Amino acid sequence: MLRKTDIAYLIFFTTHLPIIYLIDTAPLQPTWAVTSLSTTLRTFYVNTYRDKFFESPTPAWFSAFIWMEVLYHVPASLWAVWGLLKGECSRAELSAAQRGSAKLPSIEALPNQTKSSEFANHISSATEHPLIPVHILIFGVQAFITSLTCLVEVWAWEDRSTVEKQNITALYGPYVALGAYMAIDSILRLRAQLMPNSKAKAQTQLKRE
Numbered sequence: 001m002l003r004k005t006d007i008a009y010l011i012f013f014t015t016h017l018p019i020i021y022l023i024d025t026a027p028l029q030p031t032w033a034v035t036s037l038s039t040t041l042r043t044f045y046v047n048t049y050r051d052k053f054f055e056s057p058t059p060a061w062f063s064a065f066i067w068m069e070v071l072y073h074v075p076a077s078l079w080a081v082w083g084l085l086k087g088e089c090s091r092a093e094l095s096a097a098q099r100g101s102a103k104l105p106s107i108e109a110l111p112n113q114t115k116s117s118e119f120a121n122h123i124s125s126a127t128e129h130p131l132i133p134v135h136i137l138i139f140g141v142q143a144f145i146t147s148l149t150c151l152v153e154v155w156a157w158e159d160r161s162t163v164e165k166q167n168i169t170a171l172y173g174p175y176v177a178l179g180a181y182m183a184i185d186s187i188l189r190l191r192a193q194l195m196p197n198s199k200a201k202a203q204t205q206l207k208r209e
Helices: 004-024 036-049 060-097 112-127 132-154 162-194 198-208
Strands: none
Touching: 004 036, 004 060, 004 162, 036 162, 060 132, 132 162
16 A cells, blocks of 8 residues: 555646646647647636736746756656556555565564554565655755745745735745655655664664663
8 A cells, every 4th residue: 555645746746747738838838739728727827826927028947947847847757656656566566475475574573563664664665666765856856946936036026915925825835845845755765775774773782882
């Protein structure tokens, strides 16, 4: 079973793709690729939130951010969905076929309060694609920096009311928070992969002292 965090990532990457296509990158697409739905959504968004980033002229740096979505977010999101689903299939197979194997810790040997969490974490780390946390780290840092940059610019606008800025912040803010969470979560996952025995060694050292 996917961890709750992975489920959230899977939902995010799956929904992120149509948003990129229908709203964010529409100006970069050829005329024949822009659908009426895309035009309607962008018009509604601009009229509702008065987001200057989606009005002409578009700042050059914001256009660069949009190109990042085209060149990085789209392929990376597709790969992340595949990697997360592949990891789930591998976890299910490993849990069913190797539960009693010497490669996995015996669930009975674990303390009662840590049986389920330790066993689940071991299965997850053993089957997760090793590049998933690397990708999510890059994605998280990029999303955090670009979204925060946009918010800093939004609050510098003098021709938008405080309420309008707050409404835009409600849209960009979650990307800042999600980006930060992704980065921290990925660092912890990479730490577990690269230094799997560090915690156990530290506990052993403390006991010796």
